[in-house]
Amino acid sequence: MPELPEVQNFVNALNKSYAGLKIKEIQFHRENLRYPFQKKELFKIFSQGNFFQRCYREGKQMVLETSQGSVHVSLGMSGSFKPILSKSLEKHQHVSLYFENGEGLAYVDPRRFGFWIIKQEIDSETSSCDPLNKNELEILFLSEEVMQKRVTVKDLLMDQKIIGGIGNIYAVEALFHAKISPLKLCYEVSLQKWKDLAQVIPQILEQAIHLGGSSISTYRSLNGNKGSFQDVHQVYGRESQACLKNDCKGTIKRIVQKGRSTWFCSLCQKN
Numbered sequence: 001m002p003e004l005p006e007v008q009n010f011v012n013a014l015n016k017s018y019a020g021l022k023i024k025e026i027q028f029h030r031e032n033l034r035y036p037f038q039k040k041e042l043f044k045i046f047s048q049g050n051f052f053q054r055c056y057r058e059g060k061q062m063v064l065e066t067s068q069g070s071v072h073v074s075l076g077m078s079g080s081f082k083p084i085l086s087k088s089l090e091k092h093q094h095v096s097l098y099f100e101n102g103e104g105l106a107y108v109d110p111r112r113f114g115f116w117i118i119k120q121e122i123d124s125e126t127s128s129c130d131p132l133n134k135n136e137l138e139i140l141f142l143s144e145e146v147m148q149k150r151v152t153v154k155d156l157l158m159d160q161k162i163i164g165g166i167g168n169i170y171a172v173e174a175l176f177h178a179k180i181s182p183l184k185l186c187y188e189v190s191l192q193k194w195k196d197l198a199q200v201i202p203q204i205l206e207q208a209i210h211l212g213g214s215s216i217s218t219y220r221s222l223n224g225n226k227g228s229f230q231d232v233h234q235v236y237g238r239e240s241q242a243c244l245k246n247d248c249k250g251t252i253k254r255i256v257q258k259g260r261s262t263w264f265c266s267l268c269q270k271n
């Protein structure tokens, strides 16, 4: 599933390749993804002569902005953007956006959990706290509300209504780096550990953005490259392997929390 760094990489790539281009046409090759396409509105936003102004990220969603309005795009489980290089549609290509200069951009999504929705109608999946912002995270973590919560710290990190876009990979990696057990309830986490967590989350996400994200299943960047953050995963997917922290003799364990796997070192993530 594309998480924040993967989404940010598409945002950067779309801005680099397409910002400022004049739109020729948009085509939809089916009626719906997770939700039906609002075609009337989308045709207006992407009508001929409009400019593709920019793309930006809100939580794990992308916002595509033209001179006539904006659309929120969620990549869902398997969505991605690719340059259109031939006239024939590729498998699972659901949207084609063409520009006056001859270039084209495809939205491809095998599992179709993604969506394109007009900006004003969105609210549920965007949250106020940006996980790339250490100060915002610290304010959130040190708030009375969070410090008294009786949910696990892993569940807190995964709650998209509270923090937009951390997701499973980066949640387990952040807890490892901050040396916090994923089983800890929020009210059991010390002040210092919350501060550590606020510090490591943006560092890990920035590193992942820099490395092009994590390619653990189908994710490819716009130019078809795999990200390489998975090469530096410390715990994610490493069940039964040795802990990579210096001097730690622990083994990585896997447990399931709210239906998702969590990997952690039971020795250095005791607290």
Ligand SMILES: [Zn+2]
Pocket (backbone or CB within 6 Å): 243, 244, 245, 248, 249, 250, 251, 265, 266, 267, 268, 269
């Ligand atoms: Zn360890």
